[in-house]
Amino acid sequence: MARFNALPRETAELTLHTCCRSHAWARRVAAHRPYPNLDALLAAADEAAYDLAPADITEALMGEKQSLPPSPAGYPAAALTALVAAHSAYETRFGHPFVICLDDIAPGEALDHLLAGLRTRLGHDPLHERELAAEELRRLARGRLARLTRRETGRETGINSPYVPV
Numbered sequence: 001m002a003r004f005n006a007l008p009r010e011t012a013e014l015t016l017h018t019c020c021r022s023h024a025w026a027r028r029v030a031a032h033r034p035y036p037n038l039d040a041l042l043a044a045a046d047e048a049a050y051d052l053a054p055a056d057i058t059e060a061l062m063g064e065k066q067s068l069p070p071s072p073a074g075y076p077a078a079a080l081t082a083l084v085a086a087h088s089a090y091e092t093r094f095g096h097p098f099v100i101c102l103d104d105i106a107p108g109e110a111l112d113h114l115l116a117g118l119r120t121r122l123g124h125d126p127l128h129e130r131e132l133a134a135e136e137l138r139r140l141a142r143g144r145l146a147r148l149t150r151r152e153t154g155r156e157t158g159i160n161s162p163y164v165p166v
Contacts, residue, residue: 001035001041004033004035004148004149005033005034012026012030013027013030014026016030018144019045019141019148020045020060020137020140020141021060022052022057022060022063024048025048025052025060025141028044028048029044029048032044042145042146045141045145046142057130061137062096062097064099065097075111082115086115086122087118089122093126094130096133098121098133099136100117100136101136103139
């Protein structure tokens with residue numbers, strides 16, 4: 001936490017922007033440094049996420065747009081085809097990429113959870129789905145921040161969490 005707190009403002013904002021792709025969120029979290037511990041940082045990150053304006057949420061959602069790797073974790077081609085089709089339908093319906101935090105999901109269950117989430121959320125009305133997407137962004141940011149601070153202290157053992165940004 002000490003290294004993060006000591007970063008120049010611009011560097012801290014760039015670092016935070018990798019956790020939540022809203023410039024307003026990154027500026028706000030960086031501005032409230034120093035943080036005494038991870039819990040304080042996560043609380044500030046949550047508060048900043050809850051206060052995002054609609055345009056900031058849109059910016060963060062659009063920043064999550066990524067292409068799928070050719071064959072993550074050896075999943076069958078049919079499952080990946082279904083995933084791409086569901087994601088395309090979601091983006092067409094809601095105007096932004098589908099985001100879901102899978103930090104608490106075992107890697108072998110991630111694709112099933114992702115597909116189930118897409119199927120369920122495709123049935124939501126746009127306002128409800130926007131609220132869910134904003135909550136998933138908040139959860140993603142929390143996990144990324146936790147991993148970022150663990151890497152800083154050398155306690156991170158994996159490269160990333162099992163979540164699948166789509």
